[in-house]
Amino acid sequence: xxxxxxxxxxxxxxxxxxxxxxxxxxxxxxxxxxxxxxxxxxxxxxxxxxxxxxxxxxxxxxxxxxxxxxxxxxxxxxxxxxxxxxxxxxxxxxxxxxxxxxxxxxxxxxxxxxxxxxxxxxxxxxxxxxxxxxxxxxxxxxxxxxxxxxxxxxxxxxxxxxxxxxxxxxxxxxxxxxxxxxxxxxxxxxxxxx
Amino acid sequence: xxxxxxxxxxxxxxxxxxxxxxxxxxxxxxxxxxxxxxxxxxxxxxxxxxxxxxxxxxxxxxxxxxxxxxxxxxxxxxxxxxxxxxxxxxxxxxxxxxxxxxxxxxxxxxxxxxxxxxxxxxxxxxxxxxxxxxxxxxxxxxxxxxxxxxxxxxxxxxxxxxxxxxxxxxxxxxxxxxxxxxxxxxxxxxxxxxxxxxxxxxxxxxxxxxxxxxxxxxxxxxxxxxxxxxxxxxxxxxxxxxxxxxxxxxxxxxxxxxxxxxxxxxxxxxxxxxxxxxxxxxxxxxxxxxxxxxxxxxxxxxxxxxxxxxxxxxxxxxxxxxxxxxxxxxxxxxxxxxxxxxxxxxxxxxxxxxxxxxxxxxxxxxxxxxxxxxxxxxxxxxxxxxxxxxxxxxxxxxxxxxxxxxxxxxxxxxxxxxxxxxxxxxxxxxxxxxxxxxxxxxxxxxxxxxxxxxxxxxxxxxxxxxxxxxxxxxxxxxxxxxxxxxxxxxxxxxxxxxxxxxxxxxxxxxxxxxxxxxxxxxxxxxxxxxxxxxxxxxxxxxxxxxxxxxxxxxxxxxxxxxxxxxxxxxxxxxxxx
Ligand SMILES: Cc1ncc(C[n+]2csc(CCOP(=O)(O)OP(=O)(O)O)c2C)c(N)n1
Ligand SMILES: [Mg+2]
Numbered sequence: 001x002x003x004x005x006x007x008x009x010x011x012x013x014x015x016x017x018x019x020x021x022x023x024x025x026x027x028x029x030x031x032x033x034x035x036x037x038x039x040x041x042x043x044x045x046x047x048x049x050x051x052x053x054x055x056x057x058x059x060x061x062x063x064x065x066x067x068x069x070x071x072x073x074x075x076x077x078x079x080x081x082x083x084x085x086x087x088x089x090x091x092x093x094x095x096x097x098x099x100x101x102x103x104x105x106x107x108x109x110x111x112x113x114x115x116x117x118x119x120x121x122x123x124x125x126x127x128x129x130x131x132x133x134x135x136x137x138x139x140x141x142x143x144x145x146x147x148x149x150x151x152x153x154x155x156x157x158x159x160x161x162x163x164x165x166x167x168x169x170x171x172x173x174x175x176x177x178x179x180x181x182x183x184x185x186x187x188x189x190x191x192x193x194x
Numbered sequence: 195x196x197x198x199x200x201x202x203x204x205x206x207x208x209x210x211x212x213x214x215x216x217x218x219x220x221x222x223x224x225x226x227x228x229x230x231x232x233x234x235x236x237x238x239x240x241x242x243x244x245x246x247x248x249x250x251x252x253x254x255x256x257x258x259x260x261x262x263x264x265x266x267x268x269x270x271x272x273x274x275x276x277x278x279x280x281x282x283x284x285x286x287x288x289x290x291x292x293x294x295x296x297x298x299x300x301x302x303x304x305x306x307x308x309x310x311x312x313x314x315x316x317x318x319x320x321x322x323x324x325x326x327x328x329x330x331x332x333x334x335x336x337x338x339x340x341x342x343x344x345x346x347x348x349x350x351x352x353x354x355x356x357x358x359x360x361x362x363x364x365x366x367x368x369x370x371x372x373x374x375x376x377x378x379x380x381x382x383x384x385x386x387x388x389x390x391x392x393x394x395x396x397x398x399x400x401x402x403x404x405x406x407x408x409x410x411x412x413x414x415x416x417x418x419x420x421x422x423x424x425x426x427x428x429x430x431x432x433x434x435x436x437x438x439x440x441x442x443x444x445x446x447x448x449x450x451x452x453x454x455x456x457x458x459x460x461x462x463x464x465x466x467x468x469x470x471x472x473x474x475x476x477x478x479x480x481x482x483x484x485x486x487x488x489x490x491x492x493x494x495x496x497x498x499x500x501x502x503x504x505x506x507x508x509x510x511x512x513x514x515x516x517x518x519x520x521x522x523x524x525x526x527x528x529x530x531x532x533x534x535x536x537x538x539x540x541x542x543x544x545x546x547x548x549x550x551x552x553x554x555x556x557x558x559x560x561x562x563x564x565x566x567x568x569x570x571x572x573x574x575x576x577x578x579x580x581x582x583x584x585x586x587x588x589x590x591x592x593x594x595x596x597x598x599x600x601x602x603x604x605x606x607x608x609x610x611x612x613x614x615x616x617x618x619x620x621x622x623x624x625x626x627x628x629x630x631x632x633x634x635x636x637x638x639x640x641x642x643x644x645x646x647x648x649x650x651x652x653x654x655x656x657x658x659x660x661x662x663x664x665x666x667x668x669x670x671x672x673x674x675x676x677x678x679x680x681x682x683x684x685x686x687x688x689x690x691x692x693x694x695x696x697x698x699x700x701x702x703x704x705x706x707x708x709x710x711x712x713x714x715x716x717x718x719x720x721x722x723x724x725x726x727x728x729x730x731x732x733x734x735x736x737x738x739x740x741x742x743x744x745x746x747x748x749x750x751x752x753x754x755x756x757x758x759x760x761x762x763x764x765x766x767x768x769x770x771x
Contacts, residue, residue: 021392022392026329074516082392083392
């Protein structure tokens with residue numbers, strides 16, 4: 001009997017891509033070209049340094065089919081300055097986004113103050129200025145969105161949310177991966193788990 | 195990152211000489227074994243051209259008439275030598291004129307090193323005169339590109355460029371060098387690039403994959419080999435023959451795979467794809483094990499993928515992992531170059547023969563001969579047909595020439611009827627289908643293989659896309675034999691209009707100039723044939739004369755190329771008329 005797939009391979013769903021690269025200019029273009037040429041929209045993109053000097057990490061969230069993501073990730077690995085690329089589904093990673101909310105300082109709605117709301121939502125007050133304060137919340141998109149909805153009645157001035165940062169459940173060290181890559185004559189493209 | 199400091203630190207230990215960036219570029223090229231550069235000068239690359247003046251004994255620069263000509267010539271040279279072709283262009287329009295050729299090289303896996311001049315670094319981003327974002331424009335069509343803004347980066351960039359272009363699945367790279375970096379002096383030394391930690395060009399075939407493939411092959415009743423360009427790119431021609439002869443498996447070639455196997459080989463059954471042979475196409479849907487070697491299942495080969503080789507177990511030998519399972523799902527994938535894979539498979543496969551199966555191909559050949567080929571090659575009357583011209587040239591040259599084709603009906607006919615006997619001899623624009631490719635490419639092929647006969651087969655449409663390269667052929671005395679198959683139409687498009695658009699010939703008829711007069715105006719011999727009885731003598735004279743020569747043959751205006759797998763159809767639905 002053949003293994004039953006959870007989803008048919010062509011239905012779009014969410015994937016998180018984690019791409020390790022040399023810290024070089026132009027890479028972001030090289031990566032995004034692979035999405036734009038397929039007319040795939042990027043839901044979220046985060047670029048950051050890693051614990052290894054000279055190595056950057058891109059975290060990209062897109063919605064597409066399994067077949068498509070498999071092909072895209074292979075093409076990403078093909079880019080000369082890409083050190084590794086990994087695809088994750090929801091259950092293979094821990095991930096968070098950070099949201100900032102700018103709200104008027106003295107607003108009260110239904111007898112509740114913003115402070116109450118903040119403490120109940122696992123958020124925190126980042127700064128208090130003369131006319132407004134900034135609240136920070138880390139969480140999944142749904143959680144930061146919930147808080148957004150709750151803050152709206154207070155006359156929310158501005159809301160901004162970061163791209164996703166994700167960390168895999170593997171216990172491998174990034175540095176060890178890079179070392180292995182340097183030592184190996186085989187293909188980086190065959191190293192799939194991280 | 196700071197590559198330049200990195201490079202500098204490394205270099206301090208070695209002996210250096212203080213030279214200008216422009217000289218360094220040329221010295222790097224010489225160190226990489228480059229002998230010929232195709233190019234076109236302009237403001238932003240003038241320091242390099244000035245330096246070139248002193249290197250004329252070491253570097254043969256060929257001045258083309260358009261940058262597209264330079265890049266196609268570099269492609270032609272790369273394709274016949276297997277080593278990266280080199281071209282120069284200036285910034286802005288010079289660089290953008292290269293793009294078509296670079297895209298062509300990218301899709302057909304041709305190694306190129308393109309060097310463009312760029313405005314001085316302090317003007318970058320200011321919309322300076324002839325500034326174009328060449329990095330941005332070339333990024334999607336290069337294997338790698340790099341902008342040099344300091345002379346110190348030149349050796350690093352060029353060393354990487356050659357390494358990346360030539361290794362693994364080859365491809366074009368572009369180095370954009372700002373004018374100030376060309377002028378600046380620095381302490382020069384050169385080391386070839388031998389490793390990039392994030393780039394592993396030669397994956398090694400896994401024993402388990404080789405064994406799984408060998409098992410499938412050993413048990414197959416109707417195995418079938420599809421040969422792509424990867425065989426020639428990895429130099430696996432002999433290994434392929436040994437493999438096929440040991441296992442007795444018939445082989446067909448894709449357009450890009452043509453000339454990888456001599457057409458006279460008894461196991462060679464023909465040419466695949468939209469205008470390929472009848473048997474090779476329909477048997478794809480009848481074989482039980484399909485062994486695809488160094489090919490990428492292009493839609494011009496597969497037709498409708500949902501009805502392609504569904505009955506077969508597929509073994510895909512492929513160096514580029516992103517090609518594996520892209521279009522056709524494999525049963526076993528061997529991720530390595532063709533040569534390594536075949537060497538690995540050879541001891542694992544059993545000696546076998548598949549006579550009945552091969553006979554099935556031969557029965558198909560008979561059908562194709564009776565329905566198509568006979569009438570194409572041996573018409574008793576009427577206008578000259580493209581096929582008979584190619585057939586006579588093939589016979590007269592014993593299939594030993596390099597045949598460079600442009601794009602259109604003549605391309606399909608030339609590749610159907612030329613009986614290639616030698617490897618690296620079929621030079622065509624396969625993946626991109628770039629009209630204007632053949633004339634300049636043939637120049638490069640001639641420079642790369644000066645002892646061989648190089649024939650450019652071109653349509654009356656495509657000829658006019660790069661016709662100015664006749665000037666280069668004359669000035670650089672490149673003995674290219676040019677064949678114009680003149681049907682006064684954009685024939686391939688007209689054929690589609692006839693078959694699929696109710697014969698509405700919308701803008702495909704050409705009112706052509708006098709090609710004889712133009713060619714003679716460039717100082718090149720030209721001859722025109724309109725009658726069948728003059729054809730043979732004209733071909734002899736054209737091929738035997740010294741130097742470049744053009745032969746124009748006026749052919750049937752509304753001839754069609756058959757067989758044909760209409761786009762969207764299955765390979766099994768190939769039409770014979
Ligand atoms: C640069 C470019 N533009 C357009 C096309 C589309 N096209 C493909 S074949 C063809 C007709 C070619 O005519 P000609 O060179 O006379 O060759 P024929 O088909 O008549 O042999 C055209 C326009 C192309 N392949 N390349
Ligand atoms: Mg024509």
